[in-house]
Amino acid sequence: MSVSKFLSISEISEITSFTPHTLRYYEKMGILSKPERIHGKDRKYSEKEVRHLKGIKTLKEIGMSLDDIREFFLEGCILDKVQSGENFKxxxxxxxxxxxxHLGNLDQKKKDLEAMIRLTKAKLKEYETLLGTE
Structure with missing residues (x-):
């Protein structure tokens, strides 16, 4: 998908599925940098922000917290660093x-869920056994 040079907040919202309210909230939290403004008023976004928001969406989809997402992107775009010759390591x-x-946390949640599933199955079996003894 190719995007025009600058996008309004409603256009970027449509492309990324983030509501304008969410975009403004991400700016306020520091997850998304404050975009340039047209005549000091309307926000204008570029393809760079579209890429950044797609990265945010991916991290949200894997269940990462907004604080971790902010920390993840704190140093800016890795691709920009690679292209400029800056140390990206x-x-x-x-x-x-x-x-x-995050993966370690997900593994722990998986273990916790597996334990809950085992307990639920045991409880279910216990009740089914009680029904069979009537």
Whole structure:
């Protein structure tokens, strides 16, 4: 998908499925940088923000917290650093650590869910056994 040079908040909302309210909230939280403004009023977004919002959407889909997402993108765009010749390894290593921590949390949640499933099945079997003894 190719986007025009600048997009309004309603256009970027339509492309990314984030509501204008959410976009403004992400700006306020520091997850999304404040975009340029046309005549000091209307926000104008570029393709860079579209890419950034797609990254945010992916992290939200894997269940990452907004605080972790903010930390994840704190150093800016890795691709920009690579293209400019800037050292991208420290922020990339930081992102790897954040993802590894998140994966560890997901693994723990999976274990917790598996334990709850076992307990529920045991309780269900207990009740089914009681029904069979009438």
């Amino acid at each position: 420290p922020p990339l290593n930081k992102r790897i650590r954040i993802l590894e921590t």
